[in-house]
Amino acid sequence: MSARTGGPEIDQLIQLLARLPGLGPRSARRATLHLIKKKDSLMSPLAAALARAVDAVKTCEICGNVDTVSPCGICADPRRKEQGLLIVVEDVADLWAMERAGIGMALYHVLGGTLSPLDGIGPEDLSIDALVKRVETGEVKEVVLAVNATVEGQTTAHYITDRLAPFGVNVTRLAHGVPVGGELDYLDEGTLSQALKARTRFGDQNT
Amino acid sequence: MQWSSEGLIIGTRRHGENAMILEVMTPDRGRHLGLVRGGRSRRYAAVLQPGNSVLITWRARLDEHLGTYQVEAKTLRAAALMESRRRLYLSQLLCEHLRLLPERDPHERLYLEALAMLDNEADPLTLGRALARFELRLLDDLGFGLDLTSCAATGVTHDLRFVSPRSARAVSAEAGKPYADRLLPLPAFLTGAGDAEPGDLAEAFRLTGHFLAVHIWQARDISPPATRDHLISRLVEPV
Numbered sequence: 001m002s003a004r005t006g007g008p009e010i011d012q013l014i015q016l017l018a019r020l021p022g023l024g025p026r027s028a029r030r031a032t033l034h035l036i037k038k039k040d041s042l043m044s045p046l047a048a049a050l051a052r053a054v055d056a057v058k059t060c061e062i063c064g065n066v067d068t069v070s071p072c073g074i075c076a077d078p079r080r081k082e083q084g085l086l087i088v089v090e091d092v093a094d095l096w097a098m099e100r101a102g103i104g105m106a107l108y109h110v111l112g113g114t115l116s117p118l119d120g121i122g123p124e125d126l127s128i129d130a131l132v133k134r135v136e137t138g139e140v141k142e143v144v145l146a147v148n149a150t151v152e153g154q155t156t157a158h159y160i161t162d163r164l165a166p167f168g169v170n171v172t173r174l175a176h177g178v179p180v181g182g183e184l185d186y187l188d189e190g191t192l193s194q195a196l197k198a199r200t201r202f203g204d205q206n207t
Numbered sequence: 208m209q210w211s212s213e214g215l216i217i218g219t220r221r222h223g224e225n226a227m228i229l230e231v232m233t234p235d236r237g238r239h240l241g242l243v244r245g246g247r248s249r250r251y252a253a254v255l256q257p258g259n260s261v262l263i264t265w266r267a268r269l270d271e272h273l274g275t276y277q278v279e280a281k282t283l284r285a286a287a288l289m290e291s292r293r294r295l296y297l298s299q300l301l302c303e304h305l306r307l308l309p310e311r312d313p314h315e316r317l318y319l320e321a322l323a324m325l326d327n328e329a330d331p332l333t334l335g336r337a338l339a340r341f342e343l344r345l346l347d348d349l350g351f352g353l354d355l356t357s358c359a360a361t362g363v364t365h366d367l368r369f370v371s372p373r374s375a376r377a378v379s380a381e382a383g384k385p386y387a388d389r390l391l392p393l394p395a396f397l398t399g400a401g402d403a404e405p406g407d408l409a410e411a412f413r414l415t416g417h418f419l420a421v422h423i424w425q426a427r428d429i430s431p432p433a434t435r436d437h438l439i440s441r442l443v444e445p446v
Contacts, residue, residue, distance in 0.1 A: 149286075161292075
């Protein structure tokens with residue numbers, strides 16, 4: 001018989017918090033205790049914020065991003081539409097990462113994963129058809145495939161390239177190479193080889 | 208229990224937040240799974256990719272346990288595979304084919320043939336020929352081998368032009384002529400009676416595809432690998 005920490009409400013809170021990424025039962029108990037100690041200043045506002053988010057959060061009908069409106073703020077921005085640049089990402093977290101990088105005025109398309117035969121994920125399970133429809137409209141000038149540099153990510157990229165081939169749109173992908181802070185000695189030979197193949201002329205920039 | 212071997216990574220699956228379940232094809236222990244602690248860390252990101260060859264040490268208290276792997280890179284070819292669509296599709300297809308094999312059952316010839324195909328940047332015809340033979344051997348190792356040694360009707364060992372879709376046995380040109388529309392064409396290179404012509408590849412993959420579909424994919428209720436069609440179209444009609 002397991003020892004009870006508190007009432008059933010507290011036990012349930014611990015169990016739910018323990019299901020969050022990065023938290024286990026021990027850290028969930030610590031978080032619960034912290035919330036209980038700061039009931040008015042943290043627990044109540046957090047509960048209210050969660051309740052509001054549950055009601056308001058929507059998945060964008062165009063790109064698959066999460067926002068409180070659909071179409072999302074990015075898809076509704078007319079300046080981004082004018083650029084005609086569409087960045088394809090695997091997940092919403094990748095979209096947020098690209099936005100944090102400040103790459104500029106681009107639209108996005110969230111695939112919802114990658115082709116993975118091992119997990120039974122085929123083209124019909126991803127939003128590839130929706131991507132093809134967006135490109136079909138002719139408003140997109142360039143599609144950037146910003147998928148992970150994994151075998152599954154690159155297989156998905158090649159598949160999308162095949163699907164977009166009839167539309168004549170410019171399809172590009174992110175460069176693979178040496179990351180900032182990366183020491184050559186510690187890089188795998190595949191990455192080094194790709195970085196060497198994709199080398200660029202040094203000192204061309206007028207800076 | 209402990210052993211060490213080299214192996215080809217044919218699948219990875221996330222386990223929890225930090226670990227990875229690694230599926231490796233080894234020469235002497237066949238398809239073998241194991242847990243890699245910290246397998247989702249950056250340190251392992253470039254190593255634990257399907258298509259890479261690794262040196263593994265497997266440890267477990269009992270033989271029937273999943274066990275843990277200690278992994279060291281041997282040949283990191285995933286980055287090079289990603290550069291070529293044809294090689295990437297080939298790598299994915301070979302991994303899918305090898306995952307059809309039963310666990311912990313050695314199939315050294317298949318392992319060696321898969322490595323040879325991944326490492327040699329062969330022309331489409333040579334690669335197609337090797338892949339068709341690999342699929343024949345896969346069917347054989349799974350217990351559904353084709354008998355291409357003699358004619359099922361007359362017993363002759365020459366001029367074998369067809370395969371019966373039911374019995375999986377070869378049929379000679381003369382005996383098969385009246386039933387040609389119901390038999391599968393048998394390209395000569397599969398019996399060692401000639402070199403492969405570009406048109407032969409499509410027939411060879413139609414033949415292996417039929418028996419893989421009937422005995423494996425349909426029987427196990429799994430979809431045929433999408434990469435197979437993509438790859439075959441590139442081998443039959445190289446771009």
